[in-house]
Amino acid sequence: MKIFVVPATYNEKDNIEKFITTLEEAVFPKIKDHDMHILVADDNSPDGTGDIVKALMKKYKNLGINQGPKKGLGAAYIRTMGYAIDKLGADVVISVDADFQHDLQKIPDFVAMIGKGYDVVIGTRYSGGGSIPENWPPQRKAFSIVANIFVRTVFMKFAIHDWTGGYRAIRKEVFLKERSEMSEYNGYIFQIAFLHKAVRDGFKIGEVPFHFGDRTLGNSKIAPLSYIINVVTFVIATRIKELLFGSFGKFLVVGGLGFVVNFIVLKVLHDSSKWDPFWANLVGAGIAIFSNYNFNNLWTFKDQKISGFGTYIWKMVQFYATSAFGVIFIQSGTIFIGDKLIGPDILLHVGPLHVRYYLLYFVLGTGLLLIWNFFIYSKFIWKKTTK
Ligand SMILES: Nc1nc2c(ncn2[C@@H]2O[C@H](COP(=O)(O)OP(=O)(O)OP(=O)(O)O)[C@@H](O)[C@H]2O)c(=O)[nH]1
Ligand SMILES: [Mg+2]
Incomplete structure (x- = not known):
């Protein structure tokens, strides 16, 4: 299979070089049977993240970048995953944060699960050995855990343990089926909305537990309050619509x-x-x-x-x-x-x-x-x- 790892970047100049070399030198060599690529989803980062990637493209021929205006994380993924699938022949795309919070050593496990027939494989922090950072302040830990329990309960889908995470492998067929419905979910809500539609359509969902690390370099882009409001509104509105029209x-x-x-x-x-x-x-x-x-x-x-x-x-x-x-x-x-x-x-x-x-x-x-x-x-x- 032709597999594209798609890291989203906005001002990740401190992380991106090490991120790419880790994938190229320490992860891809472990995956023997597939054709591995990287396509960076960058929103014209003003800090020059794109230039670092372009310099590395001379060294790594399986590395590319897809740049566009900043319209939020979801929009960046839709644009770049779409490019990988439509133009570059990707069979599978893997979304991942570029700040090392997603343990890159798990990528072979994601690929193996796809190989076993799963359509979407999600990295999970809340089951089977997955975890969130020890040093997070209690309110951040609590929010992260409660948010997931909230989504699982309102959707009545308890078998899926991590709705909000961004570490996922997605088969091309799933992306193509759901893409047209995703245009309104530009920001971080993209993660929940996409998974919700994939589950609704009966795609087979697998899980890979992983330890979610803490960000050590660069700045966080998530705005916690508006994110909480978006999650609650999206989940409740979706469920009401689903019940009334379902x-x-x-x-x-x-x-x-x-x-x-x-x-x-x-x-x-x-x-x-x-x-x-x-x-x-x-x-x-x-x-x-x-x-x-x-x-x-x-x-x-x-x-x-x-x-x-x-x-x-x-x-x-x-x-x-x-x-x-x-x-x-x-x-x-x-x-x-x-x-x-x-x-x-x-x-x-x-x-x-x-x-x-x-x-x-x-x-x-x-x-x-x-x-x-x-x-x-x-x-x-x-x-x-x-x-
Ligand atoms: N292309 C693009 N990438 C983004 C955007 N917003 C965030 N990202 C990237 O998405 C990934 C996740 O964003 P983070 O800011 O790390 O969010 P987070 O992991 O919830 O927050 P921290 O734990 O503080 O890092 C990072 O690799 C960001 O660079 C965006 O608008 N466009
Ligand atoms: Mg992060």
């Missing part, structure tokens, strides 16, 4: 349709056919659950569509059972508990509105019911099977 949003639409079906059947049977409202509603609810089951199967969870008549019937029985359980124990149960503990008849004055408490229990109970149903549907009835 399966949770569809589940709500299907449920809303079920509600309408229930209502119409109740009304028709009661008004026109003079049924007792209890029985009319029972039939309406039964038909609504049937409609929910089928629309969820065909639309909400279509990627896990149930097929085969036996499974279809068996899962439908489970669906009716969990729906009934939810209505009886969770929705009605909430009303029951509220009623017993607080009472149904207290009037709440919200501006011109006079709401009785039992209606609040109903709203709360329905909210809990939705969460229960979605949980059971996505984790059991239409459980995702791994590739």
